[in-house]
Amino acid sequence: MAERSETTYVAMDERIRSNRLIGVAIAMSIFVADQASKWVVTYILQLKQRREIELTPFFNLNWTENRGVSMGFLTAGSETERWLLVALTAAISIFVAVWLWREKRRDDAIALSFVLGGALGNILDRVRLGYVVDFADLHFGDIHPFLVFNVADAAITIGVLLLLVRALLTRQPKAPREEV
Helix, strand or coil, X not given: CHHHHHHHHHHHHHHHHXXXXXXXXXXXXXXXXHXXXXXXXXXXXXXXXXXXXXXXXXXXXXXXXXXXXXXXXXXXXXXXXXXXXXXXXXXXXXXXXXXXXXXXXXXHHHHHHHHHHHHHHHXXXXXXXXXXXXXXXXXXXXXXXXXXXXXXXXXXHHHHHHHHHXXXXXXXXCCCCCCC
């Protein structure tokens, strides 16, 4: 019986290790994609100077310096507020990284890696520039259902939605009762 239990722990350790590796790889890929896309719109397309580039009737590149977080909440109006926002988002990222490190479920590890990679991309912007570079403007005519966003924002949103869907739509089966 002890051998079976030990085998279970080894398999669990391997699964957690595999989830960590996948999670870190995805988070770093998102971080690199986010920073690369911001570099392209800033330096190659010179979007800051051009302000807006219409790509299709429903998608534009639109330069936005986001000094807050989602939907304009917690806008940093001073250097002190900027660094407090960096500290807050860094603390949240550490929490997500620890959760990812301990996560046994692969689907949750993947969702957490999306959140972590996006958060790190936006934190780097805020540290280097004092704001987050947003540029993606999805719209339908004059209707703008989303704020201007970036790759990091999209990754964070996808990760959170994956966690919510999994939490709401899947349930662990109840453990069978032990008869005494």
